[in-house]
Amino acid sequence: MELIFLEHQVLHILNMIMKKWIYKKELENEGCPNVQKTLEKQFSRWFKKHITKLCYVDRQDINDELFALSCEPDLRVRIYSACLVNGVRFHNVDREKNRRTQNSGIMVEGTHDNQEIDFYGSLKEIIEIRYNADSSGDRTVVLFRCDWFDTHGKKFRMKEDGFFKSINHGSLWYKDDPFILATQATKVFYLLDTKYHEKWRVVQKFSHKHLWSVAENDNEDIPNAVVLSYQDNDCEGVHVQLTEGCLENDQPVSEGGFRVDANVVDDLRTQREAEGQQDESGDSEDETGWQYVSDNEGPTFPLEDDDDSDYE
Incomplete structure (x- = not known):
């Protein structure tokens, strides 16, 4: 059960780079009846073989991170x-x-x-x-x-x-x-x-x-x-x-x-509906709010300590 769970996780990560490789095209050229299902089942194994071939047979320069990804993760998470x-x-x-x-x-x-x-x-x-x-x-x-x-x-x-x-x-x-x-x-x-x-x-x-x-x-x-x-x-x-x-x-x-x-939701709903009606009755639309939210709001400060307080 744990192996199946881990394989599912690995497949998700590999899907992030699937578009950079040719396996899907190979399956389509071979006339595979269900390309997506085959990708889900076999891509991890194919990816490992493909990177190994590029590295040791074709002697190509392979990115260290990509090679580590092809070697599969530690079974312990x-x-x-x-x-x-x-x-x-x-x-x-x-x-x-x-x-x-x-x-x-x-x-x-x-x-x-x-x-x-x-x-x-x-x-x-x-x-x-x-x-x-x-x-x-x-x-x-x-x-x-x-x-x-x-x-x-x-x-x-x-x-x-x-x-x-x-x-x-x-x-x-x-x-x-x-x-x-x-x-x-x-x-x-x-x-x-x-x-x-x-x-x-x-x-x-x-x-x-x-x-x-x-x-x-x-x-x-x-x-x-x-x-x-x-x-x-x-x-x-x-x-x-x-x-x-x-x-x-x-x-x-x-x-x-x-x-x-x-009641917070009701109050917000009533307030926004009232504002919407007021905007529709005006001669022109005030774009100040749109300009404000689209402006760069400045840097984000990283968190350095643990917290469970309401800071959002």
């Missing part, structure tokens, strides 16, 4: 309950139970039925995979395992009223494709929808401006802090910091439960 991605904190759903903050909401761009859409979900696990290291340090990749909420089903289609997006937490999809790179994730918040109730939640996106992390205890140090870099070009300059230690060593925090008042 580390599971974390929290991490920082460019200063943005993420928790898995188990860690934030009975906490006052919400850091497990995930959004990522993807493709469904050949259309670009946003996938919304919750973070279940933070997984660190290690590859062959060199003298310069560790080679690691961090994955997020997520539950994805079905936003296109007949009964659970995402509801939009021009101001808010509401999704249903009661139905999941893409259960066989739960992994994303940590650097692909965008954090979102879910608020109780007072209009549809039950399992419907309003998705709240936001833009990070200045980030601070204040330690819960003055003398609290970051255990086993690791800064990670990625081989994929899209991830250059992006850093992931694992700050909480492994999950098995993580101690639960006893805190009183806290829920956001549902």
